[in-house]
Amino acid sequence: MSDALNIIKDPTLTYRQELIALARLGESTDDTVRYSDAYYAAKKKGALCDLNEGVMPYRPRYICPDYELLFQKGCKFLELAPPKDLLEAVNVLEIFYCHVPSITTYPVYVGDLDKLLEPFVIREDREYAKKVLRLFLRSIDRVQTDSFVHADMGPEDTVTGRILLELTEEMQLAVPNLTLRYDPDRTSDDFALACVNCMLKTAKPSFANHLMFVKEWGERYAIASCYNGLSIGGGGFTLPRMRLYECSLDAKSPEDFIENVLPRYIDLQLEYMDKRVKFIVEESTFFKTNFLVTEGFVKQENFTGMFGVVGLAECCNHLLGIEDKKKGFGMNEQATALGLQIMDAIEKRVAAHEAPYCDAYGHRYRLHAQVGIDSDGMDDSPGTRIPIGVEPTMLEQLEVNEKFHPYFPTGTGDIFKFEETYLKTPDAILPIIKGSLRSGLRYFSGYLENNDVVRVTGYLVKKSEIEKLRAKKQSLNNVTVFGMGAQDGGHALDRRVQHHEESARQ
């Protein structure tokens, strides 16, 4: 059977999923963009990975339109006037979303929904506003059927924010992903607690370290896709990743790795990024003709390349000859120190590289702790995370994370699974989130054991939808299949649970 035939005969794919797969297949027949032989060799070995971005980039990977601008002046190309009330506002957004490209073909950032909609919501009766927002969320879930579709809110408490939380809980949807920008001075405890409550029941929102992101991006940043920091009115050109464990297999010692092996792979990945970025800007039509650009919803200078890494834990363990993961990275000071040394080296070399375009960031790419893909199995843990199944206590896990999160302006995060008694004690979780963000954590996600909607590595899936795929039925959400792969290959749902151990006595 040909690849195309395989796709159209796969009973688990919906029509749109087939279409996307066939488009990808078509794209792969071209070889205009060529890289060095050394790059191809590294890719073949699995040391570098292009995350199946496709050989011919015809749009940037991630696009974060300026929806405020859309509401101010409307959109000529789509013939949309600035909305005057809530119904018009959600209708404008629903239409616009269908025209925002991305690597997944779905919009990875759907806006700061609370800020955008608040002026309209407060003019309406609350029940009516809630009904409209319910239909709006339903439309996102059923039309933008991909868990990398991401909405943001906060830092302030708003009526719209509250309604979104209520609906998130009532509707139990995997789409959109949701982030609260948490700012200790602007986010009230009451609102943050409402978010914790919602997180326990639906695995969202996650908490972003607002002060940290603002320092790097300014106030106008988006959290898109899983947890990616990007500029509003900009985005990410491309995101390849170094699979650090596979890279480390070339090294004779930690020193050899840092001095010789690492620079070689970094440079190959930079070569890949430079060529792609140039192709997207200079050859593809996106930055020349797409209405998002010509009408100013995104500006080319606000895009940057995302330099991804994955598998730091396994890399350090391998270099130090640690076989037992339980005694390795995250639990072992020497391994963690080596991890920091490696990250310093990567950060320095990437910062020394003059990238094409990326004007708003001094012509520099920015680091990203890539969250892993289903085919990674157990070889490469997401970004700089401690391998699943051997996590130490939550306190120790946070301490390690806090050291690594500052390296990654374009995103990193960790996920914590809570045992059921926490449902009654959200006030025991909020201080953990606040303390960790204050101590350098960038992004905190949590969910409750035994929920249907769960967070896999960065995105959300429904366990019930995974079961559908296992039964060879279709799942509307494009991402469910990744969730199944991550569960099978990476045991991604088996992370350590934060227990109350035997602390309660009787």
Added chain:
Amino acid sequence: MKKAPVNKIIPFSNVDGPGNRTSIFFQGCTFNCLFCHNPETIRLCEGCGACVDKCPAGALARDAEGKIAWASEKCVQCDTCIRVCPHSASPKVKWMTVEEVLAQVKRSAPYIGGITTSGGECTLYNEFLIELFTEVRKLGKTCLIDSNGSFDFEADPRVLSVCEGVMLDVKAVEPGWNDRLISYPRDRVLKNLDYLLKAGKLFEVRTVIFPGRDRENEDTVRYVSRRIGGSCSYKIIRYRPFGVREQYQKVLGEFETEKDYAGHFAAIARTEGAKKAFVV
């Protein structure tokens, strides 16, 4: 330097008082409750050595002074030692200084509202607690005592002046039932209930509800509720056989107390004025 035997420290706990707290469990207890679900915390190790050979990981040995030494890095937490100990003790106990415990608290400090000391019975180490609490308060954190009520707080109220309050277990009030259940006269506990209430240091009262013990449960709940009214929360705990010594499971029950059954006593508590009664 002052040292106390510490059974374990849990950096993050959501069940030992409000918010997120670090819980410190001291070894040794003044009671010997039938329903204790971690009976290995009741007594201090007597050095009999019965557990040493049974450890599958070689984590236990007799040291130069003849005491039992536990190598925590070798321990695989199988709890064999606890099961074979004939003295309701554990060899996995660390004698720690205030500084050592404080160092652990400091590590959790960014993420917690305070600490709770528990056990065993932490008030056995009153002087230790006073020093620890004084230091922990300097970090801006709160201190709560989890106590069985055997310590005479009225005679020596110093520790109360450096903590937010006491979470007090009132296990039984009817003398016959009390003596059978906890092997300690009830008067001290009930005196503490009144004294802590008067001193404004009663943070919470807890009572365990046993399956099928209608009268005993009701006696205790009514007594406590009339005393505390709405002044502090009243935690009605369902008996759970998990961890309870087998011979006592036969006496008290091999199944946990039903939610509805416990709820019935919470309702009684509320009619008696304990507005903040709830079931866990």
